Amino acid sequence: MWLATATYLSMPVSTTQSLVGGTLGYSLVLRGTHGIRWVTFIHIVISWVASPLISGAISVCLYSIVDFTILRRTSEWAQESMNPRSSSISTET
Numbered sequence: 001m002w003l004a005t006a007t008y009l010s011m012p013v014s015t016t017q018s019l020v021g022g023t024l025g026y027s028l029v030l031r032g033t034h035g036i037r038w039v040t041f042i043h044i045v046i047s048w049v050a051s052p053l054i055s056g057a058i059s060v061c062l063y064s065i066v067d068f069t070i071l072r073r074t075s076e077w078a079q080e081s082m083n084p085r086s087s088s089i090s091t092e093t
Contacts, residue, residue: 020044 006013
């Protein structure tokens with residue numbers, strides 16, 4: 001119900017977080033705090049925080065490599081590799 005309402009209202013919503021939250025809420029109602037595997041829940045929350053941080057760090061590393069090896073070069077090869085025609089050919093495969 002929550003996902004449908006949030007999607008209808010054009011709100012940003014995470015299906016994974018909704019699923020985990022719904023399961024957590026149902027377990028709390030059904031069995032109380034004893035029915036929840038807190039260590040597993042903590043691992044899920046840590047992954048929610050760590051995932052964007054790690055992917056951001058990887059993106060910075062990859063951009064730095066491209067920046068130093070291609071974008072700052074003045075050679076003809078580097079300029080040709082940044083040509084939109086050659087870029088579109090490599091992305092069409």
